[in-house]
Amino acid sequence: MSAPLNVLRLEIAFRMTGMEERNEDEGEKDRSEKKPDDKKPEPLILLECAYDVDYLLREGFEITADHVKAFKDGNAIFNAWPYFREYLQSNLQRMGLPPLTAPFLRLEPKSKPRKREKHEHEVERSLPG
Numbered sequence: 001m002s003a004p005l006n007v008l009r010l011e012i013a014f015r016m017t018g019m020e021e022r023n024e025d026e027g028e029k030d031r032s033e034k035k036p037d038d039k040k041p042e043p044l045i046l047l048e049c050a051y052d053v054d055y056l057l058r059e060g061f062e063i064t065a066d067h068v069k070a071f072k073d074g075n076a077i078f079n080a081w082p083y084f085r086e087y088l089q090s091n092l093q094r095m096g097l098p099p100l101t102a103p104f105l106r107l108e109p110k111s112k113p114r115k116r117e118k119h120e121h122e123v124e125r126s127l128p129g
């Protein structure tokens with residue numbers, strides 16, 4: 001479904017996976033008995049949903065692909081997150097599972113890798129290990 005000319009329509013998708021919780025004693029025992037051919041644990045539940053969110057654009061505003069990406073990766077996710085939290089909690093409850101409340105959303109910018117000095121590489125190579 002396409003949006004009118006003065007509307008920015010974005011699809012915001014969320015996914016939450018639930019894994020079996022292990023206590024520390026079981027985890028240690030499992031690690032020591034783990035064989036190389038053991039598979040990773042499969043999720044007990046996977047909940048996915050997507051929202052189409054519409055934003056009315058100011059008349060005459062010309063939007064670029066950079067605008068859309070920046071807005072979708074920030075504001076739009078924050079705007080849709082409370083609806084996902086409610087969806088997650090109510091649907092788990094409807095399935096007879098313990099209700100889970102997703103945390104408040106915090107976005108952290110990706111950190112740029114620090115450029116290493118030449119001597120740092122040499123020090124790392126000289127360490128035993």
